[in-house]
Every structure is written in structure tokens, then in C-alpha cells.
Amino acid sequence: MTTPDEYASVRYLVDDVPAAVDFYTRHLGFTVHTNPAPAFADVIRGPLRLLLSGPASSGARATPTDTPGPGGNRIHLIVGDLDAEIARLREAGVAFRSDVVAGPGGRQILITDPAGNLIELFQPAAGPHASTPTT
Template structure:
């Protein structure tokens, strides 16, 4: 069981570990913990530990060739989605989708250099609840 002082860990298979490290640390605020390129790197952002596994890593070798990627993605909450989109476009990045709005907020999908998806999500701003009146 994970305790509050531990990370939630996700593994992404990538074609180029160095390119993935640059993407996550330069554009999305991750910090490099371990760089064992070209096989593997470990980056963190808050409680998320992202393992970036290149073709030579044990994580990649455990996956059968031709296994299709799912629609899974990491979900990063942002304060201002439009500002983030502008910042990333100015850095030369392109998105996998347009902005999608729903009852919970707005989101857009950003592919990393290997095509893994990152969801940038701005929660809907809900009005503050009015406390019940006291009798």
C-alpha cells in the first residue's frame, strides 16, 4: 500500500530517453532524479514519479512487440489552460487534440516525443458554497 510520503509511479515507454527527459523537464516542470540514458530515466513532479523506459530497458523488453498503446495518459492540473497552450505552442510543441470542455473543466492532449499522451486539465471554477443559514 502506498503511504502519503511515497510517489504514484507510472511507466512510459519511449523511443528516445534523452528527448523524453528534455520534454518533461523543460516543458512540464518535472525534475530529473536519475538519468541512465539511453535505457532509462526517472523524473518527478509532485507526488508523480514517471519512469521513462527506452528500448533497451527491462520495462520495454517485458512488453511484447506490436502491443498497441492504450488511451491512458498522465493527468496534470494547470491553473490557466490557455496560458499553458500558448507557452507550449511558442516552444514549438503541437497538440493531439483541440480543447475539450465538460462539466468538470477543460482539457487538451499533448503527446510526448514517443507519442505518450499528457492531459493538461484546468478544473471548472465552481462558485463557493454558501453556508446554510442558522435558525
């Protein structure tokens, strides 16, 4: 179990580790934790440690239980101004996978990293359920 002073880690399989590091640090506010590219790097943002595993990394090796998922898994990043983030990322040429979706908990949009992994940018609604994702 992770203690409050440790990172929660998520592994993304990527086909180009330096491109992934550049994407997450340039566009989403992550900082490099370790970077023994081209096989692997990890970047951090707050308590999230994102493990970026390239084709040559041990994390990218198939295991007997590997099966394709539904494609809905993603990291969820809270932003203060979704419209400003969308404008900034569009200007930078970032790929979007959805339009803005609004619900009782706030508004969200999906983008992809260079390998096609999903990232949800979420702006909470004001009120008692502000941190609840809409989906």
C-alpha cells in the same frame, strides 16, 4: 500500496530517453530523479514519478500479456491557466493531439511527448467538482 509520502509511478515506453527527459523537464515542470540514460530515466512532479524506459531498458521488454491498448491512457496534469499553457507550449513546438474540450469539471487538451505518449493538461472549473476530469 503507496503511502502518502511515496510517489505514484507511471511507466512510459520511449524511443529516446534524453529527448523525453528534456521534454518533461523543459515543458511540464518535472525534475530529474535519476538519469542513467540512454536506457532509463525517471522524472518527478509532485507525487508523480514518471518512469521513462528506452528500448534497452528491462521495462521495455515484452511480457506474455503485452497487447496494444485503446490509446486513451494518459497522465493527467492540472494547470492553473490552460490558455497560457497552450500558448507557451505551441510557441515551443509541442505536438497537440486535440482541441480544447470543455465539460462540467473543467477544460482539457491533449499533447504528446516525443514518443507519442499522451498527456492531458486540465484546468479545473470553479466549484465543488473542480478536480473531476471532464472525460
